[in-house]
Amino acid sequence: MKKVLYITSANPFGVYGGAIGTRKFILPLCDLMKRGEIDFYIIYMKNHNEVEDERLKESFRSVQIFEIVKRKSDKIISRIFLYPDPLNIYNRKIVKLVNKIQPDIIIIQSSRLGKIALSIKKKYNKNSRLIVNFDNFELEFVEVFFKYKGLLSLLKPVELLSVYLSERSSIKFGDFFVFLHREEADKILSFYKSSKQWEIIPFLYQKCEFPNRKTIQNLFNKTVNLIFTGRLDFSPNIDAAIFLFDSIEDITELLGENYRIIIAGANPNRYLIKRYFRLDPYQRKFIEIVPNPSPEEMKKLLISSHIYVSPVFSGPGMKTKVIEALWHGLPIIASHLSLRGYERLSKYYGKLIFPFSSKQEFIDNLKSVIKLLNNKQANFETLAQNAYLEFFSYSEFLDKVRKILSR
Incomplete structure (x- = not known):
């Protein structure tokens, strides 16, 4: 039976866009595990005292979940090391967990986790397959992110560099890519000159239990x-x-x-x-x-x-x-x-x-x-x-x- 590990810096049990973006993977993977087709593991980052959807989390009680709680200093540390996502700081801890779990397939939620992609490929000896999900063309995201940020906008050149390095690393070490739609796929693959295999999977909000x-x-x-x-x-x-x-x-x-x-x-x-x-x-x-x-x-x-x-x-x-x-x-x-x-x-x-x-x-x-x-x-x-x-x-x-x- 294949072991599948999903790594995300977005809390999959949260309520906003990042959480919704994880559901296209975590809901099907959880069901595949319940059907006995895979073993499923999740590593995710959460903010201290972050509000979670407890009902959704309860439905994942049979999944082995590893939480990493974000510290207040993580944002500053990540910028010093040119990491566009604070979860990259914990790449050593994540590699240890990867070696413990021994997954056959690893899915990383964002191309901003390039350091983690690099560390897994270099320090995890098992011939695992690394799937990288792209929710955005992150360089374009940075262009709009710093508007209305005041003095923080001075960090934009640094952020552009860190995002570029991370996306390039994700493209280099990823074996397969998942995009939200064709236009974004063409843009990213053309920019980074990649010809690797890919698939389109849009957002999944919920299964079918519509509200009354x-x-x-x-x-x-x-x-x-x-x-x-x-x-x-x-x-x-x-x-x-x-x-x-x-x-x-x-x-x-x-x-x-x-x-x-x-x-x-x-x-x-x-x-x-x-x-x-x-x-x-x-x-x-x-x-x-x-x-x-x-x-x-x-x-x-x-x-x-x-x-x-x-x-x-x-x-x-x-x-x-x-x-x-x-x-x-x-x-x-x-x-x-x-x-x-x-x-x-x-x-x-x-x-x-x-x-x-x-x-x-x-x-x-x-x-x-x-x-x-x-x-x-x-x-x-x-x-x-x-x-x-x-x-x-x-x-x-x-x-x-x-x-x-x-x-």
Whole structure:
């Protein structure tokens, strides 16, 4: 029986984008273990006192899990050693665990873990196969990360160098690659001049246990709730929130005072908060910023909302926002960039998903969705669940992961 080890610096039992990104591997691998096809192990990093989804973690009780708790000093130490991810600091500890586990297949969650990839290949003698997952073209991620970071932006050249070295190492020592979508795969492989084998596996949000929206929505039927989620210290998400601030006058003209915009996510940036308080008190009453919601709080916010909005116009990768909204049965008004990697969903454009590229298109789409909601012309919940099952079928993910392991 093959032993499979998954190494990640994102807490797989957390609630934000990084956690969601791990599920396409950890959920199928856990099921393959329960079916007796593999032995499964996880090494992951967590913040001290980090809130976890205990229900999800409980479902992994039969998996051997090794936790590494991040210290406050890890971020500084990692920058000194030109490591773009603090988990690289623990590469010796990880290699010891690898030698103890003796895995046949090792999957690393991010190309930022290049030092770990190098150490495993050089210090672990067993002829194991190393699979590297790419959630972003990390050099592009750095380009947008330092906006709104103040003096911290002086570190951008150092970060670009450390990310380049790490991605290059991951490409060199990885035996097989996994990407979110074709455009990103072509870009990364071309930049690093690699011809190694690869596969596309998009995000997996949950299996199929859709939430019951109707029970909760009855409590919120007097107000239209628009929701946007994401890390609020990341510049594309900050810009998206500001887009919503700047749209309040137009939305009010369309909906009157019968709406609110919920902006929920981790670590709201100071610039975002300043922009919020620049709004006059009348405008602020339509905005609710929810900082650092727990998994349960986030779930309640999404279930109690009516429309998901994603005015994201920059940033690499594939946005977890879209699949999160689908799973919760919401119609989606999203920028074209937000929909990158979700091209298969184009059959739902104008029915469930409403793309836009300008503020006027955003307002026009909002008007269309509100009309459909008011006239009960569309069952968005059923449409969203059908789209999820059609394009993000759990059995498809299971088959893809099984296929990768058997190569």
